Amino acid sequence: MTKLRVCGRLRKLWLSVLLTVWSTISPAHSQLVSGTMEVHWNEGSEDCVKNPQPPIQVHQYNAQTFILRESLCATYEAPFIYLLIGKTKALVIDTGAVADAKAMPLAQTVISLLPNGGSRLPLMVAHTHGHLDHRSGDDQFGALPDVEVVPTDLESVKTRFGIADWPSGIGHIDLGDRVIDVIPTPGHYSSHVAYYDRETGLFFSGDFFLPGRLLIEDTDADLASARRVAKFVERLPITYVLGGHIELDESGKTFFGTRYHPNERPLQLTRQDLLELPGIVEGFNGFYAKRGVYLLMNQNRILILLGVGAVILLVVIILTMRSLWRRLRSR
Ligand SMILES: [Zn+2]
Numbered sequence: 001m002t003k004l005r006v007c008g009r010l011r012k013l014w015l016s017v018l019l020t021v022w023s024t025i026s027p028a029h030s031q032l033v034s035g036t037m038e039v040h041w042n043e044g045s046e047d048c049v050k051n052p053q054p055p056i057q058v059h060q061y062n063a064q065t066f067i068l069r070e071s072l073c074a075t076y077e078a079p080f081i082y083l084l085i086g087k088t089k090a091l092v093i094d095t096g097a098v099a100d101a102k103a104m105p106l107a108q109t110v111i112s113l114l115p116n117g118g119s120r121l122p123l124m125v126a127h128t129h130g131h132l133d134h135r136s137g138d139d140q141f142g143a144l145p146d147v148e149v150v151p152t153d154l155e156s157v158k159t160r161f162g163i164a165d166w167p168s169g170i171g172h173i174d175l176g177d178r179v180i181d182v183i184p185t186p187g188h189y190s191s192h193v194a195y196y197d198r199e200t201g202l203f204f205s206g207d208f209f210l211p212g213r214l215l216i217e218d219t220d221a222d223l224a225s226a227r228r229v230a231k232f233v234e235r236l237p238i239t240y241v242l243g244g245h246i247e248l249d250e251s252g253k254t255f256f257g258t259r260y261h262p263n264e265r266p267l268q269l270t271r272q273d274l275l276e277l278p279g280i281v282e283g284f285n286g287f288y289a290k291r292g293v294y295l296l297m298n299q300n301r302i303l304i305l306l307g308v309g310a311v312i313l314l315v316v317i318i319l320t321m322r323s324l325w326r327r328l329r330s331r
């Protein structure tokens with residue numbers, strides 16, 4: 001009897017040691033706070049005047065995490081905005097494309113989602129990058145108490161997130177029992193960052209990586225970012241990769257600047273998609289390429305090329321007209 005009890009105790013002790021070792025060495029998979037991406041995003045309208053849509057859609061991923069999207073009828077960019085709530089602070093990632101609070105009550109919506117009906121925590125408003133479709137709502141937050149809006153210039157991003165070694169370092173935001181890693185991802189924009197939420201395993205990729213056009217200003221920087229990110233996520237659990245826009249339908253067709261997105265594909269990309277990104281950007285010619293469903297484009301260069309083309313065409317037309325005029329006159 002006594003021998004059996006000792007054996008039982010030993011087994012329990014052994015099991016608890018095993019569990020402790022396992023929880024230390026295994027990835028945080030089992031500890032991730034889960035959520036749902038069961039949501040149908042508003043598809044906009046063929047006629048937004050006849051069929052106006054609510055300005056903003058809110059999807060509750062879990063109790064402490066919200067995904068907001070500005071309506072296609074309010075802005076064809078229809079950017080996504082993320083709200084992460086910690087114990088002592090909340091974080092908003094991006095503020096969308098519409099400044100006017102009457103047309104787009106973003107700050108009001110965010111405050112209403114904070115705990116205790118808006119008796120709010122300190123709020124940090126940060127961005128993936130400085131393009132206007134990701135920071136036009138900043139002024140709505142700027143006037144509120146207990147709100148810090150982090151500017152999008154490189155110096156502010158480095159200083160505020162503690163990234164001394166740009167772009168190789170990793171910054172951090174502590175929301176109180178919820179740490180967010182800030183990962184430099186220049187390429188689409190020089191001070192672009194992505195965010196990794198250790199609590200949910202969500203990776204917020206902004207315009208660096210999204211289901212649609214990958215607009216690349218600096219190919220070398222973008223490829224280096226893709227490789228660094230792949231290395232960063234190599235040993236991490238990633239539940240979903242969430243970008244700044246959706247520009248594809250279910251069949252892989254790209255939506256270009258339209259306010260109607262029928263059969264839009266889901267927002268979320270996977271860890272595997274992220275790991276494949278370096279292979280997608282590798283060998284990009286710096287102008288335009290189609291890789292799978294992704295359109296890689298350097299918009300600045302394409303615009304310059306179109307501008308030069310237009311000037312050459314104009315010169316050719318003028319020279320032809322002049323020679324025709326001369327011939328007519330000599331007759
Ligand atoms: Zn952008």
Ligand SMILES: [Zn+2]
Binds near residue numbers: 077079131133245
């Ligand atoms: Zn954007």
